Structure formats: structure tokens, C-alpha cells
Amino acid sequence: MLPVSSLCYFLVAIRSTDRSKYTQRIFIQTMKLYKTQQGPVIEDRNEFYLLPETDWDVLLNRSDLELVLTSLSRRGQRMTRFDPLTQAQAPIASQEVWAAGVTYFRSRTARMDESKDAGGGDFYDRVYNAARPEIFFKASPSRVVGNGQKVRIRRDSKWNVPEPELTLVLNSHGKIIGYTIGNDMSSRDIEGENPLYLPQAKVYSACCGLGPGILVSDEALPVETEIVLEISRQGQQVFRGSTELSSLKRGLQELVDYLFREDQFPHGCFLLTGTGIVPPDEFSLEVDDEIRITIEPIGTLVNYVTQG
Ligand code: DO4
Ligand code: MG
Numbered sequence: 031m032l033p034v035s036s037l038c039y040f041l042v043a044i045r046s047t048d049r050s051k052y053t054q055r056i057f058i059q060t061m062k063l064y065k066t067q068q069g070p071v072i073e074d075r076n077e078f079y080l081l082p083e084t085d086w087d088v089l090l091n092r093s094d095l096e097l098v099l100t101s102l103s104r105r106g107q108r109m110t111r112f113d114p115l116t117q118a119q120a121p122i123a124s125q126e127v128w129a130a131g132v133t134y135f136r137s138r139t140a141r142m143d144e145s146k147d148a149g150g151g152d153f154y155d156r157v158y159n160a161a162r163p164e165i166f167f168k169a170s171p172s173r174v175v176g177n178g179q180k181v182r183i184r185r186d187s188k189w190n191v192p193e194p195e196l197t198l199v200l201n202s203h204g205k206i207i208g209y210t211i212g213n214d215m216s217s218r219d220i221e222g223e224n225p226l227y228l229p230q231a232k233v234y235s236a237c238c239g240l241g242p243g244i245l246v247s248d249e250a251l252p253v254e255t256e257i258v259l260e261i262s263r264q265g266q267q268v269f270r271g272s273t274e275l276s277s278l279k280r281g282l283q284e285l286v287d288y289l290f291r292e293d294q295f296p297h298g299c300f301l302l303t304g305t306g307i308v309p310p311d312e313f314s315l316e317v318d319d320e321i322r323i324t325i326e327p328i329g330t331l332v333n334y335v336t337q338g
Pocket of ligand 1: 049129130131132133134138162164197214228303304305
């Protein structure tokens with residue numbers, strides 16, 4: 031499969047007739063969408079346009095979003111400068127954020143290790159191999175921070191890590207309309223003490239980073255797509271790890287199908303797809319650490335750590 035990042039245009043229609051066969055090419059550019067204080071901004075061939083459409087919830091749920099954005103960008107106001115680090119907000123309005131867990135072998139093993147004293151390890155192996163995936167509620171919009179903003183570690187936890195996750199952007203029909211980057215902040219000691227503490231280990235103020243924007247595409251990302259996590263402390267890198275989508279055990283559509291099985295999302299929702307990168311057990315985040323998560327076709331999500 032051709033990598034999304036290297037494609038400027040997609041061939042989306044090939045037509046034929048009885049009498050004469052012909053090929054019609056409609057090229058659609060790979061686009062990124064950012065939420066800003068001024069309104070939605072589209073990145074189109076390295077140019078940025080401020081769109082006339084202002085309601086984020088309505089925009090994400092427009093059918094044929096790619097085509098809608100192409101026509102809107104023609105009417106948009108071209109921006110001379112746009113910096114996703116300082117100008118992009120979290121790409122969320124009324125959407126809920128959900129997350130899948132134990133979708134990579136590395137996560138299964140880390141969870142088993144951290145919960146072995148609590149006798150919970152077996153659950154993680156079972157869910158890794160079960161037909162039904164682990165899916166949990168991660169955040170309401172008010173708990174989400176965007177690019178360049180601060181994620182929190184809990185004051186009642188001593189072992190905290192970021193979880194860098196490919197994140198699906200789903201419209202109200204459960205269609206994948208794009209991709210963003212998610213940071214599923216997690217307290218490993220709280221979850222490890224008892225699996226029933228999962229909501230406290232995962233859901234609290236500023237527990238989730240999303241951004242910088244949305245890569246608008248319903249094309250599958252190549253399995254070679256890399257996810258890279260870098261953590262720096264006082265200017266020095268203290269951790270670097272990477273994984274690729276080929277290590278994700280579940281299909282993306284499989285996760286979406288389970289999420290939408292008996293639930294409705296009138297504004298659409300975000301679905302983090304699990305982590306395949308776990309820092310060594312002796313590592314825990316500290317205040318002011320910088321967390322960088324890069325997924326090449328989407329961009330880099332940067333968050334700083336705070337507490338209290
Ligand atoms: O069961 C714990 C959640 C695991 C998780 O968040 C992940 O694997 O990404
Ligand atoms: Mg996770």
C-alpha cells in the first residue's frame with residue numbers, strides 16, 4: 031500500500047462506459063484539519079486556510095468530509111503563518127474519548143507484570159487473546175489538552191507514564207474520518223494495585239492529550255506506520271521508544287465495531303487504539319518532563335507534565 035504521507039493525491043474514481051472506455055481521475059489532496067481559536071484551519075499542500083465553517087461538531091459530521099474541506103478551503107482565507115504548536119487547540123468539541131487497551135503484546139506483558147502481586151495478571155492475557163477487546167471510557171472534552179499544553183500526573187500516584195496511541199476520529203455513523211495522536215496518561219501503580227482501579231488510573235483532570243490536528247482520510251494507514259515516543263527532562267532525552275502499526279493485534283474496524291455495538295455518539299467520538307510502547311519499570315514521569323509523540327503522516331503531539 032502507498033504510504034498516506036507520500037501521497038499528494040488519491041485516485042478516487044475510475045469510470046467506464048459501454049461504448050468507450052475512459053478513465054477519469056479525481057485527485058483529492060491529503061489534508062490536515064486544525065481547531066484554532068479563530069476557527070477551523072485546513073492544511074492543504076503546505077498552505078493554511080481559515081475556513082468559513084465554524085462549528086467543529088458539524089464539520090466533523092459532514093458526509094464526504096474530504097470533499098467538503100476541499101471546497102471550503104477554496105473559500106477559506108489563506109494564512110501567511112500557522113504554527114500548530116502554539117495555535118492548534120485539541121481537535122475536540124463535544125466528542126467523548128474512548129480507548130482500547132492491551133492491543134499490543136508489549137502492553138499485555140507490562141500489565142501482567144505491574145499487577146502480578148494483586149493476582150490480576152491473568153486478566154490481561156485473557157483479554158489480549160479474547161474475541162472482545164478491552165474498551166474503556168477515557169475522557170470527556172474538558173479533560174483533554176491539546177498540543178503544547180500540560181498533561182497531569184496524579185498526586186496520589188508514584189508511577190506515571192504516557193501512552194502514545196494512534197487515535198481514530200469517528201463520525202456519528204462510526205465511520206473513520208481521520209486520525210490524530212492520543213496520549214493516554216496512566217498511573218501504573220494505581221492500576222497495578224487492583225484492575226478495578228482502572229478508571230482512577232486513567233480518568234482525571236488533564237489525563238489525555240490529543241492533537242496536533244486531524245489527518246483527514248478514510249484510507250487505511252500503512253502497517254509500517256511508526257509511532258515514536260520521546261521523553262526529555264531538563265533538555266536531556268530520558269526515554270525513546272518506537273513501535274509500528276503491524277504490532278497492533280486488532281483491526282481498527284474491529285475496535286470501532288465493538289465501540290459502536292450498543293452505543294451511540296451523536297457528535298462522533300475519538301478512539302485511542304492502545305499502546306505498544308512501555309518505558310522500563312523504573313521509569314516514572316516527573317513535573318516539567320516534555321513528552322513528544324510522533325506519527326509521521328499526522329505530526330507530533332507535544333505535552334508537558336504538571337501535577338497538582
Ligand atoms: O488495561 C489497561 C489499559 C491498557 C492500555 O491503556 C493500553 O494498552 O494502551
Ligand atoms: Mg492506553
